[in-house]
Amino acid sequence: MPAPLLDREFLERLERLTIHWTKSFAGLVGGHNTSRFAGAGQEFLDHRHFHHGDDFRAINWRAYMRLEKLFLKMFQIEPRVPVRILIDTSSSMTTGAGTEKFDFARKLAGALSYVGLVRLEAIQLQTFAETLKESLSCGGGRHRFAPAAEFLSGLKPGGNTRFFSVAREFAQAYPQRGILILISDFLGEDECERPLRYLADCGHELLLLHVWAEEDRTPPWSGELEVEDIETGATLQLSFEEDARRLYTERFDAYARGLRELAIHKGGRYLGFSSRTSVEEAVFGPLSQIQAVY
Amino acid sequence: MFFFNLSGAEFVALLSAVSSFVLLLYLLDRSRRKLRVATLRFWQDSTVAVQRQRRRRIQQPWSLLLQLIASCLLLLAIAQLRLGSPERSWRDHVLLVDASAWMGARNASNRLLMEEAKALAVQYVRALPSSDRVMVVRADALATPLTGFESRKPVLEAAINQLQPGVGALNLAQNLEFAAQAMRLEGKRAGEIAYAGPGRLTADGLRDLPPTPRNLRVLWVPAHVENIGIRKLSARRATTDSELWQLYLTARNYGQRRKEAPLIVSFGGAPVASRLLALAPQSEADFTFEFRTRAAGWLEARLQANDSFPRDDSATVELPAARTLRVTVYSPEPELLRPLLAAHRRLTADFRRPNDDRSNESADLLIFDRCRPLTTPKGSSLWIEPPRASSPIPVRTERREITLRWRNDQLLAAGLRSEDTKLESTQVFAAAESDIPIAEVEGGPAIVARNGPPKIVVMGFHPLRSALRYQLVTPLLFANILQWMAPEAFQRIEIQATSIGLIRIPLLADHEPERISVVSEGQTSVPFTLRDRTLRFFSGAPGIVRVNLGDREVVQALSLPEVGEAQWEPPKQVMRGLARVSGGENYWRETWHWLALVAAFILVVEWMLFGRGSSRQLAANLLRFPWRRSRFTAQRKAS
Incomplete structure (x- = not known):
């Protein structure tokens, strides 16, 4: 019997958390953010004059009997803010020691899914590599977590990452704005800044969770190396020494800083994790500190 | 300076092989490693790709140099480099x-x-x-x-x-x-x-x-x-009395003082003689004893000297029993042969009539005088004028009035001389080629010996009834025949207890070497030489050596220790004692352990500086070449 994606104790600790976002989404509710828009709902919001075409069921007949004017009762709408979790399943997620980077990514996705499910959020788990791949919609409580965990456990990494096509497909597939949690190493054939900017411009609130293996950030090797891109197969022969290693790490950190600045600039948030970080530490640490979940 | 374990050529060959191996390992270790990474983006930014033809260039020359030095030192240690002169190794x-x-x-x-x-x-x-x-x-x-x-x-x-x-x-x-x-x-x-x-x-x-x-x-x-000891003990039978033993003992005083010691001679544990020996310093003396016995037994001579070297204080020899030859004579006229056979002490004769019972014969020799045995005798026999039909050697003819000649070329006729002896009658035998003619007449041999077993001698005439009766040749003829037929009964035995080494036995007469045998206890022949009437042989181990001289047997019991009687004084120029021997020091100085230690130290340093791990940074900081620094600077600028 395979090990569960997340253990029970950790799930119990997650139950007190809620996913928070900073943007307001018109007509949508979710989490602890109350909607300012009227619509179909249970909570009374206001009255207005009846206009042609309004729903007769919303007319306040008591007021008509008393005032002989048609007033329409308005209710606070309660559509849920979609929480979409994009998980990178490209080949680059398999570098490092074993599959610890990919495991970390899907465990983190599982933890966030569970937090959302407990708060009755509508969760969309969406994988991607060259394009969008399989997805799973779930919502309605903690008891719906089992399919989500099974879905995540069954994921197989592979393929190249093409952020442009992924962003384009995502914008078309999910026109409704919402919070977009992107779990990836942000390494692919093309750059990811412009696709991310595009998604933010579409109205999605970005929560970029950058996952890297230790060797992605600080390669431990030295000497004469022939490195091969695991996604494209391109090779590079080089002499790698301590100076080069330091320069490499600086470049990597600069890239991560660029992602962070992009996220903040677009009203989103960014967090970077080494794959050696435990998911529990990530959720109750950095994620709580930036008030993504708390 | 020299190598103990290797020659110079071997060292160079080994060093070349090891250096090549180290260089090969070094290059292999530093060959390009293939890796799969998530992206090439940061690699391209941080490094400059190198060309394939520069793949084998030496990246860390200090590491290679240290490894080669350590290898060389280890090889020197294995070769056991020594400081000093190889000529005095x-x-x-x-x-x-x-x-x-x-x-x-x-x-x-x-x-x-x-x-x-x-x-x-x-x-x-x-x-x-x-x-x-x-x-x-x-x-x-x-x-x-x-x-x-x-x-x-x-x-x-x-x-x-x-x-x-x-x-x-x-x-x-x-x-x-x-x-x-x-x-x-x-x-x-x-x-x-x-x-x-x-x-x-x-x-x-x-x-x-x-x-x-x-x-x-x-x-x-x-x-x-101070020592007094027996050098030789000799025992021999008296020629006149077979029961009388004559003992000769030689003793020597090896010390510097006159010494007296009682000597006790015992036979079978019973004392038979004693004497007080008095010997001057560095002198030797002979002593004689006599005692009588027919029995066999151990004779021991013991000096009660109580000195520092007791091994030569006693000597022991084994004396054999006196042996006699038993002769049975079948003769119609016993009186003819009786005086002749009674003349020798080692011979006992039993005279019987020709028709007597012969079933219980136990004699060593049978004499048939003009008669024939009822059954063929199994032992040695002497036939005198045998009946023509029963002669053991066929009778060819009979001759009368004929002259007898002795065959002095034969051993059996040795010493037989007589003037023209004319026999009245004699039988002439048809002798075989292997038979030994002793005397012959015209027409053939008259006395013939046939070497056995059993030994047979046939006489065609009776010496005591012929013209030879009163001649000296007759007892000599019988003596020769009896000694030939039973030599052990007439052999003189001399027993000596002496020391091992070179043994000298003086001979009484010239002996033919082929008649002399020297055998050890295991019946193996011992080489000997004959010179100046002295037989010499060497024996390096204790034991008994029998020297057979024909008529005499000398038994050498090599049981006494051979003690040198002379003192060697080394010349003055001879080195003495241990004083001038170098006190355990070598002629060179060993260096292999120091070489091994230095090599190990260099290897540790090399590992700390260039090994994989945290020490890599130290190496990069300490041993970075200026040209490499400039290369990285150029790369940075280019990127």
């Missing part, structure tokens, strides 16, 4: 440890001389440099090597400690010659010939001593031993 010595009989004597401190010699020999071996090789030789009458040229001191000491005093005297000349020859043939660098002992030699050994070798060292064992 070791020497070969021959150590002669005296193990002669005299080494069984005790000195004034009641310690065996053998123990003193062994202690000196062990000290000598321990004092030698560890690489010197020594051959330990047991020196007594012979030179017996106990080891080859050996440098392992425990082996040498074990060989020395197993030495025990022998029974022979020291033959120093032979031992010195052996040592010189061993050093010449097997030794590579001649060292010393060391002799450990008191230098007690025989007079002949001292006389034949060659010039002392220049490299002789004497480890002197002082031996002021």
Whole structure:
């Protein structure tokens, strides 16, 4: 019997958390953010004059009997803010020691899914590599977590990452704005800044969770190396020494800083994790500190 | 400076091989490693791709240099580099440890001389440099090597400690010659010939001593031993009385003081003679005794000297029983042969009538006088005028009035002389080719001997009834025939207890070498020489050697220790003692352990500086070449 994606104790600790976002989404509710828009709902919001075409069921007949004017009762709408979790399943997620980077990514996705499910959020788990791949919609409580965990456990990494096509497909597939949690190493054939900017411009609130293996950030090797891109197969022969290693790490950190600045600039948030970080530490640490979940 | 384990060519060859191997490993270790990474983006930004043709260039020359130096030092350690002269790397010595009989004597401190010699020999071996090789030789009458040229001191000491005093005297000349020859043939660098002992030699050994070798060292064992001992004990039967034994004993006083000691001779445990021997210092004396017995038994002569060397205080010989020849004579006229056969003490004759019962005959010899046996005799027999039909050798014819001639060329007719003897009648025999004619007449032999078994002699006439009756040739003829038929009954036996080594036996007359035999206890022949009427042979081990001289047998019981009567004084130029032997120091200085330590240190340093791990940073900081720094600077600028 395979090990569960997340253990029970950790799930119990997650139950007190809620996913928070900073943007307001018109007509949508979710989490602890109350909607300012009227619509179909249970909570009374206001009255207005009846206009042609309004729903007769919303007319306040008591007021008509008393005032002989048609007033329409308005209710606070309660559509849920979609929480979409994009998980990178490209080949680059398999570098490092074993599959610890990919495991970390899907465990983190599982933890966030569970937090959302407990708060009755509508969760969309969406994988991607060259394009969008399989997805799973779930919502309605903690008891719906089992399919989500099974879905995540069954994921197989592979393929190249093409952020442009992924962003384009995502914008078309999910026109409704919402919070977009992107779990990836942000390494692919093309750059990811412009696709991310595009998604933010579409109205999605970005929560970029950058996952890297230790060797992605600080390669431990030295000497004469022939490195091969695991996604494209391109090779590079080089002499790698301590100076080069330091320069490499600086470049990597600069890239991560660029992602962070992009996220903040677009009203989103960014967090970077080494794959050696435990998911529990990530959720109750950095994620709580930036008030993504708390 | 030289290598102990390797030659120069071997060292160079090994160094080349190891260096090539290290370089190969170095290049392999630094060959390009293939890796799969998530992206090439940061690699391209941080490094510059290198060209394939520069793949094998040396990246860390200091590391390679340190490894090569360490390898070279390790090889030098394996080759066992020594500081010094290879010509004096070791020497070969021959150590002669005296193990002669005299080494069984005790000195004034009641310690065996053998123990003193062994202690000196062990000290000598321990004092030698560890690489010197020594051959330990047991020196007594012979030179017996106990080891080859050996440098392992425990082996040498074990060989020395197993030495025990022998029974022979020291033959120093032979031992010195052996040592010189061993050093010449097997030794590579001649060292010393060391002799450990008191230098007690025989007079002949001292006389034949060659010039002392220049490299002789004497480890002197002082031996002021007062000793009186038996040198020889000899027993022989008296010629006139077969029951009388005559004993001859030779004793010697080896000491420096006049000495008296009682001598007791016992036979079968019973004393038969005693005498008080008084001997002047360094003198030798002979003593004679007589006693009578027919029985066999052990005769022991014991000196009650109570001196420091008890091994020569007693001598023992085994005396055989007196033996007689039993003769049965069948004759119609016994009176004819009786005086002749009664003349010899070792012969007993039983006279019977020709028709007597012959079933219980146990005689050694049968004589048929003009008669024939009822059954063919199984033993030796003498036939006198046998009946023509029953003669053991066919009768060809009979002759009368014919002259007899003796065949003096035959052993049986040796010494037989007579003037023209005319026989009235005689039988002439048809002798076979292997038969021995003793006397013959015209037409054939008249007396014939046939070598058995059984031995047969046939006479065609009766000597005591013929013209030979009153001639001297008749008893001589019978004596020759009886001695030929039963030689052991007439052989004279002389028994001597003496020491091993060179044995000399004086001969009474010239003997033909083919009639002499010298055999040991195991019936193996012992080589001997005959010169100046003296038989000489050498025996290196105790035992019994029988010398058969035909009419005489000498039994040598080699049981007495051979003690040298002469004292050898080493010349003044001979090295003495252990004083000049270098005190265990070598002729060179070993460096292999220092070389190994330095090599290990270099390897550790190399590993710390260039090994994989945290020390890599240290190496990069400490041993970065200026040109490499500039290369990285250029790369940064380019990126």
